[in-house]
Amino acid sequence: MHVESFVGNLGLWLGTLVRWIVESLSGLFNAITQAGGNFIDGMARALGMDTSIVSIAVLVIGLLFLYNAVRAFMRASIFGGVIWLLLGLWVLSWVIS
Secondary structure: OHHHHHHHHHHHHHHHHHHHHHHHHHHHHHHHHHHHHHHHHHHHHHHOOOOOHHHHHHHHHHHHHHHHHHHHHHOOOHHHHHHHHHHHHHHHHHHOO
16 A cells, blocks of 8 residues: 555656646746747837738748859959849848838
8 A cells, every 4th residue: 555655656756746847947938939030020010011921931942042142252253243243132122121
């Protein structure tokens, strides 16, 4: 009888620990998700663009083109830098109003 009580209490403590860990991780991931959503909303408001996945993807592609332009200018490739710069600005002009 005494052993059953010990095993029952051990199961209760273990279940409480697991529940606490799951609720803590759930709260952490919820906070991270909310912070990311607030970041995207703030950035979209500042740029005057939509918050859709397509708009964010086009923004990232445009920024990558601008990054390639900077890299081309650092390699002293003026023609390639101008092409990447114009392409990046053209893509960014689609999403930024």
